[in-house]
Amino acid sequence: MNSSLPLVSILVLHGPNLNLLGQREPGIYGQLGLPEINRFLEEEGLKFQAKVTPVQSNHEGVLVDTIHAALGKHQGILINAGAYTHTSVALRDAIAGVNLPTVEVHLSNIYRREDFRHHSYIAPVAIGQISGFGVESYLLGLQALVHHLRNK
Numbered sequence: 001m002n003s004s005l006p007l008v009s010i011l012v013l014h015g016p017n018l019n020l021l022g023q024r025e026p027g028i029y030g031q032l033g034l035p036e037i038n039r040f041l042e043e044e045g046l047k048f049q050a051k052v053t054p055v056q057s058n059h060e061g062v063l064v065d066t067i068h069a070a071l072g073k074h075q076g077i078l079i080n081a082g083a084y085t086h087t088s089v090a091l092r093d094a095i096a097g098v099n100l101p102t103v104e105v106h107l108s109n110i111y112r113r114e115d116f117r118h119h120s121y122i123a124p125v126a127i128g129q130i131s132g133f134g135v136e137s138y139l140l141g142l143q144a145l146v147h148h149l150r151n152k
Helices: 034-047 060-070 080-084 089-098 135-152
Strands: 008-014 050-058 076-080 101-104 127-132
Touching: 008 034, 008 060, 008 135, 034 050, 034 089, 034 135, 050 135, 060 089, 076 089, 101 135, 127 135
Parallel strands: 008 050, 008 076, 076 101, 101 127
Antiparallel strands: none
């Protein structure tokens, strides 16, 4: 960790049903709960001089409002929009509207699952997408986002 680097602020958004991680389909989504994932992200962020602020909501409007509020407060967004990935033009437009570098992540490989999961409304407005590595998807996404912010 280089203490001379300024702290960057990253908003981590977790979409619907991710509050059930650890209980919901552990064969697909893993054994870890959301509090553990958030703790790992906060610890990993510190290694890169990044402050991680996690928010989870099952409500699309709350996620949109949180994205809007990120402007001027956070330098980037790490998002697992859950099912909204495949349905929400509102989330896509909010991300495009604030124009903050965004990385989309998924615990499972959405392209090895049902056909309806193969389309992402988020991907076209994100700088990248990482899926299929379980909790490591979040950590890789965070690392990539911080690297992008430090090198832009």
